[in-house]
Amino acid sequence: MALGPRLDLRQSQSLVMTPQLQQAIKLLALSNLEVEAFIAEEIEKNPLLDGGGEAAEREPGDTPDEGHDDDGFSADGFGGDDEEWDGPTADRLIEAGDAAADAPLDADYDAETFHHDSAADSARGPEGPGLDGVGSGGGSEERPDLDEYATATLSLHDHLTAQAGELLSGHEMAIAARIIDLIDEAGYFEGQTLEIAQLLDVPLFHVERILSVIQTLDPSGVGARTLAECIAIQAREADRYDPAMAKLIDNLDLLARGAIPQLRRLCGVDEEDMADMIRELRDYDPKPGLRFGGEPAAPVTPDIFVHRTANGWAVELNNATLPRLIVNRSYYSELSSGPQDKGSKAWLSECLASANWLVKALDQRARTIVKVAREIVKQQEAFFLHGVEHLRPLTLKAVADAIGMHESTISRVTSNKYLMCERGLHELKYFFTSGVAAADGGDAVSAEAVKSQIAKLIAAEGDDILSDDKLVELLKEKGFDLARRTVAKYREAIGLGSSVQRRRQRAMKAA
Template sequence: MSLAPRLDLRQSQSLVMTPQLQQAIKLLALSNLEVEAFIAEELEKNPLLDAQGGGEDTPDPVPPEDQGEWESLRDSPADASELLNSGAEALGEAALDVDLSAEAFHHDSAVDSLGGMDGGLGLNGAAGSMAEDGPDFDNMAAGGASLADHLMAQAGASIAGDDLFIAAQIIDQIDECGYLQGSLLDLSSRLEVPLARSEQVLAIIQTFDPTGVGARSLSECLALQAKEADRYDPCMARLIDNLDLVARGDMARLKRICGVDDEDLADMVRELRSYDPKPGCRFGGEPPASVIPDVFVARRRDGWAVELNGATLPRLLVNRSYHAQVSAGPQDKASKAWLSDCLASANWLIKTLDQRQRTIVKVAGEIVKQQEAFFLRGVAHLRPLTLRQVAEAIEMHESTVSRVTSNKYLSCARGLFELKYFFTSAIAAADGGEAVSAEAVKSAIRALIAAEDAKKILSDDTLVELLNAKGFDIARRTVAKYREAMGIGSSVQRRRQKALAGAT
C-alpha cells in the first residue's frame, strides 16, 4: 500500500438542501394563515414584491415557455380549483382536470363566487352582506370587560388604602375561570404583610360578583355559591366536602354521610348542579381562535369541486416597472447584486407558492376521491386510508403528503375537518369483506352507548357482540381503548351517572 500523495477523481450524486428548497418545504407544511404571515415578512424585506398587483408593466418573471400558464395564474394567483371526475375508474387515470382559464374561477377565493364553494357553511351570504348595513364581525368577536377589570372595579369601590394594593395583587393571580392560583402565604411573604390581613382581603374579594370568584378549590367555589343562596347548612357542607362521591354517583354513602333521605339528597344534588363551577368564564378574555378552512369541497353535478381558500392569501406579483426604474439608475456592484438577489427571491417565492397550491389541491382532490362515500353518506362510511395510498395515487413522496395534511382544514357540507382526520387505521370486517375505518367504529360505539337504556347499561363485552352483528370484527380491548379515547366512561361509571341524573 503506497503512502505517497496522489490525486483521485470521483463522481457522486447528492441532494443539496438549498435555502430555496428549504423554503419550499417549510411553506408546504404551513397553513394559509401562517403563509399569509410569511408573505407579509417577505413584503417588508423584498421591495420587488407587490401584494396589490403592479399594473400593466409587472408581468411575472417566468420562462417564456411557461408564460401562458403564468398569465392565467396572475389573474387568480390565490385560486386553484379542480373538478374531480366521478367517472374515473382507476387510480392511475388523470381524474383531476384543472381549467384555470375558466370564467368561473376568476375570483380571489371560494367565498367570492356566486354559487359558493364554502361547503354549505353559508359564508357567501355573509360576504355578500358586507355593505353599509352589514354585520360588524370585529364587534361580534370583541369580548366584554375582562374578569380582572370587573373585579378591580368592585375592589376600587369597596376597598381603600394598602388593602387595595393587596387586592390588586390577589386579583392578578385569579385565572380566567375565577380561581386563585398560587399560595396566599407566598403572596403575603412577598408583600411583607400578615397572612391574616391577606385572608381578610381575599374574603372581601370572594363577596364580589360573580359569586364563587377567588376560590382556591372547587369545593370552596361551590360553598361560596351555596352561602350566597342561603343553602349552606351542615348537610350541604358535608355534600360539598364529598364531591368525589357525587362524581361517582355513590348515593348510598352520601345519604349516610349527610344524614338525609332520598328526596332531600336529590334536592341537594339538584341545587348543587345549578351552581357554576367556573364563574369567571362568563367574562371576556382572550377571544377563541377560530379555525379558518384551507380547502373548500362542494358537490357539483359532474363530480366534486375542490378549491383553495384564497381569501387568506394576498395577490403576490413582481413589480417589474420598479425593477426597471432601479436598474436604469446608477448602481455599484453591491447594489446590482442585491437587486438581482431580490428578483431571484421574488421569482422563486411566487413559483413556490404556486407549487404549494397545486400540491395541496392535488392531495385534497385525491382524499375526496378516496373518501367519496364519507362526503355522501357520513362518518359511518369513512374508509381506511394511509398517507402511502394517497402518495402512490398522486405519484408523490409520502413525506410530502404528510406535510400537506399538517395544520390544514377542509370545509364541506358535513362540517370542518382536519385533513389528518381522513387518514385512519383499518378494522377487519366480521364477514371477511372490505375493512372499515376506525372512525366508523368509534361512531358506531358512540351511537350504541347514546341509545342504551338507563336500566340496561351496555358492557364492553356486549358492545363487542353488537359491533360484530354490525359487521365489525373487533376485540374487547379495542372497544375499551376507543371508548376511553372518546371520553366515555365504563359501564359502571355510566350506570352511576344515569342513576344520579335520574335522582335529580
C-alpha cells in the same frame, strides 16, 4: 505502492438544502393563514414583492394561461387524464428550478370553474383586471375590517380590580391587587396567603381578610382555593349553606362516585331532600371565572372547499384566506435602468430571483394541496356521500403512490389544513385512519366508522346499560370484529365512560 503527495479527482453526489428548497418544504406545511403571515414578512424584506393593490405591469409577452382553469384548482370528477396537470410536481419543484429564470405562473381566477364564495375571492375588482400571481384577494378598494366589529371583552382581572377599588384603598388595595394577580382564568386563587404576607410584609390575618373580601365579589365563587370552597361560597350567597349542604359539599368525591345512599346517611336527609340538594348543586358554577375575559377562541378557517357539481366533485382552495402576491416588474425595470454599482446589481438580481421563486413556489403549493385533496376525495367518496360510517382506512403512502409524490410531501400537505364539505369541517388528517377487520372477512373499515357505531349504540342503550362485552357482541353483528380492549379504547377516545360510570350518572340524574 509509492508514498507521497498527489492530486486526485473524485466525483460524488450529495443533497444540499438550499434556502429555496427549505422555503418550498416550509410552505407545504403551512396553513393558508400562516402563509399570509409568511408572505407579509417576505414583502417587508423584498422590495420587488407586492401583496396586491395597484396593478403591476407584466413583462412583454406575459399573458394569462387560459389552460389553468382545470390545473388543480377545480376537480370536475375523476378518471379523465385531461383533468390532471402535467407540469412538475411539488417534489420536482423542490429538486430543481432556476429561480432567476422562473417567471410567475398566471391563472384565470375568474374562470367559471372557480367557486367564488365572497367578493374577495374574485381576482377582478370593480375597477379592472386582477394582477398576475397567485393567491386571492380583492382590488385596491378598502374593505371593512371585521375585527373592528368584535366587542371588547372585559377580563376577569379587570372586573375584579374595579370591584375591589370600590371597597378597598391604600395598602389593602395593594394586597387585593396581588391576590387578584394570582387568580387563574377559571376564578381560582392559586397563590399562598403566607407567601403574600411575607412578600408585602403584612400580618397573615390581613391577607386572609382581604381574600375573604375578594371572595364576595362577582362572579360568585371567585377567589376560592378548591372546588368545595367555590361551591360553598355560592351556596352561602344563595342562603342554602345549611349543615346538610355543608356535608354534601365536603363529600363531593362520594357524589362523583355515585354513592347516594352513603351521602344520605352523612347528610341525615331522605331521598327527596337529597334529590333537591343535588339539583341545587348542579346550578352552581364550578369555574365562575370562565364567563369573563380571556382571549376569544379563534375559529378554524377552512383551507379547502369540497362540493358536488353536475360533473362530480369540485375541490378548490379557500381564496379568501390566500393573499395575492406579484412581482413588481415595473419597479424592477426602474431600478435596473438606473446607475448601479456591482453590489447593488447583485442584490437586485437576488431579489428578483427570490421573488420569482416564491411566486412559483406558492403556485405549486396550491396545485399540490388541491391534487392531494382531490385524491382524498376520490379515496373517501363514500364518506362525502353517506357519512362517517363509510369512511375507509387510508394511509399517507396510499395517497402518495396514487399521485406520484413522496409520503413526506403528503404528510406536510395534510398538516394544519382543514377541509369544508357538506359533512362539516374536518382536518385533512381526519381522513387517514387505521383499519378494523370485518367480521365477515370483507373489506376493512375505518376506526372512525367503528367509533361512530359505538356512540350510536351507547346513545340508544336506554335503561339497559351496555357493557364493553355486550358492545363487542353488537358490533360483531354489524360486521365489526374487535377485541374488548379495542372497544374500550375507542369508547374512551370519544369521551364515553364505562358501563359503571354511565350507570352512576344515570342514577344521579334520576335522583
